Amino acid sequence: MKIKIAIVGYGNLGKGVENAVLKTPDMELVAVFTRRDPASVKTRTNVPVYRMDAIESMKDKIDVVILCGGSANDLPTQTPEMARHFCVIDSFDTHAKIPEHFEAVDAACREAGTLGIISCGWDPGLFSLNRLLGQAILPDGKDYTFWGRGVSQGHSDAIRRIPGVKDARQYTIPVPEALDSVRNGEMPTLSTREKHTRECFVVAEQGADLALIEKTIKEMPNYFADYDTTVHFISEEELKREHAGIPHGGMVFRIGKTGADDENTHIIEYRLQLDSNPEFTSSVLVAYARAVYRLHKEGQIGCKTVFDIAPAYLHPASAMELRKNLL
Amino acid sequence: MKIKIAIVGYGNLGKGVENAVLKTPDMELVAVFTRRDPASVKTRTNVPVYRMDAIESMKDKIDVVILCGGSANDLPTQTPEMARHFCVIDSFDTHAKIPEHFEAVDAACREAGTLGIISCGWDPGLFSLNRLLGQAILPDGKDYTFWGRGVSQGHSDAIRRIPGVKDARQYTIPVPEALDSVRNGEMPTLSTREKHTRECFVVAEQGADLALIEKTIKEMPNYFADYDTTVHFISEEELKREHAGIPHGGMVFRIGKTGADDENTHIIEYRLQLDSNPEFTSSVLVAYARAVYRLHKEGQIGCKTVFDIAPAYLHPASAMELRKNLL
Numbered sequence: 001m002k003i004k005i006a007i008v009g010y011g012n013l014g015k016g017v018e019n020a021v022l023k024t025p026d027m028e029l030v031a032v033f034t035r036r037d038p039a040s041v042k043t044r045t046n047v048p049v050y051r052m053d054a055i056e057s058m059k060d061k062i063d064v065v066i067l068c069g070g071s072a073n074d075l076p077t078q079t080p081e082m083a084r085h086f087c088v089i090d091s092f093d094t095h096a097k098i099p100e101h102f103e104a105v106d107a108a109c110r111e112a113g114t115l116g117i118i119s120c121g122w123d124p125g126l127f128s129l130n131r132l133l134g135q136a137i138l139p140d141g142k143d144y145t146f147w148g149r150g151v152s153q154g155h156s157d158a159i160r161r162i163p164g165v166k167d168a169r170q171y172t173i174p175v176p177e178a179l180d181s182v183r184n185g186e187m188p189t190l191s192t193r194e195k196h197t198r199e200c201f202v203v204a205e206q207g208a209d210l211a212l213i214e215k216t217i218k219e220m221p222n223y224f225a226d227y228d229t230t231v232h233f234i235s236e237e238e239l240k241r242e243h244a245g246i247p248h249g250g251m252v253f254r255i256g257k258t259g260a261d262d263e264n265t266h267i268i269e270y271r272l273q274l275d276s277n278p279e280f281t282s283s284v285l286v287a288y289a290r291a292v293y294r295l296h297k298e299g300q301i302g303c304k305t306v307f308d309i310a311p312a313y314l315h316p317a318s319a320m321e322l323r324k325n326l327l
Numbered sequence: 328m329k330i331k332i333a334i335v336g337y338g339n340l341g342k343g344v345e346n347a348v349l350k351t352p353d354m355e356l357v358a359v360f361t362r363r364d365p366a367s368v369k370t371r372t373n374v375p376v377y378r379m380d381a382i383e384s385m386k387d388k389i390d391v392v393i394l395c396g397g398s399a400n401d402l403p404t405q406t407p408e409m410a411r412h413f414c415v416i417d418s419f420d421t422h423a424k425i426p427e428h429f430e431a432v433d434a435a436c437r438e439a440g441t442l443g444i445i446s447c448g449w450d451p452g453l454f455s456l457n458r459l460l461g462q463a464i465l466p467d468g469k470d471y472t473f474w475g476r477g478v479s480q481g482h483s484d485a486i487r488r489i490p491g492v493k494d495a496r497q498y499t500i501p502v503p504e505a506l507d508s509v510r511n512g513e514m515p516t517l518s519t520r521e522k523h524t525r526e527c528f529v530v531a532e533q534g535a536d537l538a539l540i541e542k543t544i545k546e547m548p549n550y551f552a553d554y555d556t557t558v559h560f561i562s563e564e565e566l567k568r569e570h571a572g573i574p575h576g577g578m579v580f581r582i583g584k585t586g587a588d589d590e591n592t593h594i595i596e597y598r599l600q601l602d603s604n605p606e607f608t609s610s611v612l613v614a615y616a617r618a619v620y621r622l623h624k625e626g627q628i629g630c631k632t633v634f635d636i637a638p639a640y641l642h643p644a645s646a647m648e649l650r651k652n653l654l
Binding site: 098136273282324327 | 343346347350351352371422425426429446451453455456458459460462463464465466467510512583585586587590591592593594595596597598599600601602603606607609610611614617632633634635636637638639641642643646647649650651653654
């Protein structure tokens with residue numbers, strides 16, 4: 001009997017989950033729930049679409065609900081609400097608000113006897129896991145996280161809000177010299193500017209003041225002022241043709257010292273190169289949804305994160321097969 | 328109260344554990360056990376050294392025994408024997424015999440109510456973990472493991488057994504073109520020869536037939552015949568000066584496809600660059616010894632592997648701190 005998955009929210013992430021479930025031998029997608037008019041939403045694989053409020057009537061048809069809404073407005077309320085009725089998983093990625101979100105989901109899960117995993121993707125998620133492992137194994141050392149080359153949705157949106165901008169795409173790019181220094185084990189101290197550059201492709205409205213747009217971008221506090229930023233004005237056609245994808249990635253490093261006189265240096269690098277940020281996040285969600293199902297079957301409840309999940313729960317093979325083939 | 332660690336076997340690995348425990352805030356080394364005459368063994372930090380058979384009398388002074396012997400002759404008997412009295416951890420690395428070793432340690436642990444972790448280092452260990460995670464997250468894909476650049480003890484020993492060879496050091500080296508192809512997401516099919524080369528530094532006895540030694544190395548089945556092998560004859564002084572270290576490392580890749588038409592490629596790379604193979608393995612053992620202690624405190628018994636350990640058990644910080652600072 002397959003693990004029955006439901007998706008809440010059918011955007012890029014929800015579509016990614018739909019595709020990712022098809023790649024698994026032991027899971028099936030039973031329903032998509034949306035706040036839009038279900039008649040207006042057509043799923044790629046013809047999975048039925050329902051109004052959000054229909055979900056409670058389908059309790060016995062769903063094992064795990066995968067929440068695919070946004071971290072700013074959807075997940076803070078949706079995940080705890082859904083956890084009152086279902087085992088849940090989300091990719092909540094507002095790092096500063098994770099403790100608060102955890103408490104809300106944990107309370108809902110414990111009251112309902114359900115299990116939830118929050119903040120499960122690649123950062124937070126796999127990158128977090130590697131930060132933890134690196135510190136645990138090499139306690140005397142330094143962490144580095146680089147992001148990119150990849151599209152930052154938040155920075156692209158910030159550019160789009162500037163008057164005279166029709167559309168924009170922003171790439172976050174690690175500085176090659178900084179990466180080289182870290183990979184060489186030099187344990188550099190790096191400023192924000194030394195770690196990443198930002199490259200912007202902007203489509204301007206006809207007659208817009210390009211110099212002013214460029215200045216506004218480069219001086220924007222928090223988003224761009226602390227970085228070396230490049231701005232390219234391009235046509236709408238070029239943006240559609242060359243910048244339609246949502247690639248991303250990055251690296252987590254741990255560099256640590258061992259030995260009687262700290263004479264030995266060790267470098268751990270975890271690197272992701274992703275053609276599609278939402279599809280990879282979806283793939284992580286689906287693997288951890290398997291763990292949600294299995295742990296709840298064992299009687300566990302409450303909110304968990306990637307830190308609490310033993311890896312064997314993520315893989316469809318048995319413990320014996322895993323030891324034989326992968327250890 | 329600190330976690331009390333004992334070391335069995337005071338070679339490179341045992342010395343590495345001694346140093347690694349000093350880097351932790353929550354563990355202390357209480358004893359070293361050896362099959363040699365304890366009077367002949369001086370520990371770097373003056374930890375007391377005892378004869379192996381004294382260990383049973385120290386049951387209440389030790390929380391976790393870290394076994395630092397060899398996989399060929401020591402661990403298959405030592406780990407299950409110790410598990411009859413103590414919680415244990417080893418780095419047993421004979422991949423083909425892991426299921427058998429697991430059964431022996433599991434039976435001993437269950438009878439005694441102890442907990443053990445076997446095959447815990449970087450391969451098997453962290454590399455295994457990344458093979459599992461990669462397959463779970465990207466089920467439609469391919470695995471690649473590369474080792475090196477690093478010293479293979481087994482291959483160095485094989486050269487030393489050739490008549491006329493006084494000493495030798497063998498480096499396993501990933502083929503750069505193969506690495507590039509994998510990192511580019513090309514999912515190549517690679518033969519043994521296409522993945523690694525082998526470089527040998529050999530000190531010959533005076534008057535030895537160098538051409539014959541080189542031929543014997545290059546044609547040695549299993550060890551060298553399937554690889555492009557380079558042999559350098561050097562002086563004993565040069566070997567001591569340039570090849571005294573035991574560096575190693577490597578990479579585990581998972582390349583997978585997602586999307587409605589498999590149009591997106593994702594590359595996960597886990598890379599280690601280690602100045603000292605035994606010291607890094609020791610560091611992994613010490614982190615997982617923390618998990619042995621904590622899980623046993625929770626009442627768990629039996630044999631486990633890295634696949635069964637939730638990451639939070641490895642880090643000294645509390646679950647709340649981990650979520651706040653590392654997620």
